[in-house]
Amino acid sequence: MALSSVQTLNVSEDEAEIRLDRWFRRHFPEIAHGMLEKYLRTGQVRVDGKRAKSNQRLESGQAIRVPPLGGPPLLEEAPREKPALKVSEAEARALREAVLYMDEDVIVLNKPPGLAVQGGTGMDKHLDAMLDLLRFDAEERPRLVHRLDKDTSGALLLGRTATAAARLAASFRSRSARKCYWALVVGVPKHPMGRIDAPLAKMGGGRLGDKVQVDEEEGRRAVTYYRVVEKALRSAAWLELEPRTGRTHQLRAHCALLGTPIQGDGKYGGQEAYLSGQGVSKKLHLHARAIQVPHPRKGEIRVVAPLPEHMAASFAFFGFDPGAAGEPFVSFEED
Numbered sequence: 001m002a003l004s005s006v007q008t009l010n011v012s013e014d015e016a017e018i019r020l021d022r023w024f025r026r027h028f029p030e031i032a033h034g035m036l037e038k039y040l041r042t043g044q045v046r047v048d049g050k051r052a053k054s055n056q057r058l059e060s061g062q063a064i065r066v067p068p069l070g071g072p073p074l075l076e077e078a079p080r081e082k083p084a085l086k087v088s089e090a091e092a093r094a095l096r097e098a099v100l101y102m103d104e105d106v107i108v109l110n111k112p113p114g115l116a117v118q119g120g121t122g123m124d125k126h127l128d129a130m131l132d133l134l135r136f137d138a139e140e141r142p143r144l145v146h147r148l149d150k151d152t153s154g155a156l157l158l159g160r161t162a163t164a165a166a167r168l169a170a171s172f173r174s175r176s177a178r179k180c181y182w183a184l185v186v187g188v189p190k191h192p193m194g195r196i197d198a199p200l201a202k203m204g205g206g207r208l209g210d211k212v213q214v215d216e217e218e219g220r221r222a223v224t225y226y227r228v229v230e231k232a233l234r235s236a237a238w239l240e241l242e243p244r245t246g247r248t249h250q251l252r253a254h255c256a257l258l259g260t261p262i263q264g265d266g267k268y269g270g271q272e273a274y275l276s277g278q279g280v281s282k283k284l285h286l287h288a289r290a291i292q293v294p295h296p297r298k299g300e301i302r303v304v305a306p307l308p309e310h311m312a313a314s315f316a317f318f319g320f321d322p323g324a325a326g327e328p329f330v331s332f333e334e335d
Helices: 020-027 033-041 090-099 127-132 161-175 248-256 266-273 310-317
Strands: 008-011 065-066 099-102 107-109 153-159 178-187 195-196 201-204 213-214 223-233 235-242 286-294 301-305
Touching: 020 033, 033 161, 090 127, 099 301, 107 301, 153 161, 153 266, 161 286, 178 248, 178 266, 178 310, 213 248, 223 248, 235 248, 235 310, 248 266
Parallel strands: 153 286
Antiparallel strands: 008 065, 099 107, 107 153, 178 235, 178 286, 195 223, 201 213, 223 235, 286 301
C-alpha cells in the first residue's frame, strides 16, 4: 500500500511487545526491510517522536510516524530474496479447511495447536508466512489482526484488506471485540466464578524473557473473568475464560495464580501442570472457543471454534459435555 503523505498510527493493545520491524511487516508487508532500515537511520520513522531501532519492542498506545511509502528501495540495500516457504499440498489444504468464516472483509481461522502465528529465531514455518494460501480470490494478502500463542488453538481473526484489518484492530483497542476461551486446568478453583485483576510484567531477560509474572508496581493491568463449567472431583476442571485485556500469556499466568495451572503448561505450572492418566494429553489445553467482533462494515460477527483433537479426547476422558457451557459471552458481568 503506497502512501503519499506522512501518517501517524497507534500501537494496538494486541500489538504490544512486538518488535517494530514486525509491526511494519504486519501493516506494510510490501516495504522491504532494507528500506525500513533507511527510514529509521534517517529519522523518518519515529516512535513517540523519538528515533527508533527495528528491534525495539512496542507498547500499547505508542504513536508511530510513517513517512510517505512506495518509492523504490535503494539497490545497495535491497535484501536478498528469501526462498519461498515450502508447504505441502496437504498442509495447504488443512489450512484452508480450518477457515470457519469468510466474507469479502474477514476470515476467522481455527488455528491448530503447534502453529506459531508469527516467526521467531530459527522458525521458518508460521502462519504469517503462509497467509498467501488464504488469499483465495482477493487482490490483497490477508493481515493478522491479533495473536494466539503457538500452542493455543482456536478462533483467529484476519482482515482481508488493509481497511478491514485496521477497523478490526480498532475494535480490539476499544475493547468492543470479545474473546471466549476454554481451558482444562489441574485442580478446581476455590470459587466457582470470579474475576482476576492482577497486573502482569515480563520477567528478567535471558530464557525468561517470554514469561510474565504478577507485578503490582511495574505490571500492566490484566483482567480475566472465569467460571467453572464442570469439574472432575478435585483433580481437574473445565474453565470458561474471558480476558478483558490482552496481555502476553495472561490466561496462563492468571490460571496459575488461581492455583489451577492449565494442563500441559509446564512454563507456568511446572510438574503440577500435568495430570496423570492415559486419556489426557500433555499438550497445552487452552482453546480460543469463540470471538465476537463488530464487522468492518456493518453488523457483528460471532464465530465458535470446535475443540482440537487432544482437548476433545481429554473432555471425553473426564466425561465433560461441550454442550454444557451454553452460549459464549453471557456468563460474565461487564466492568
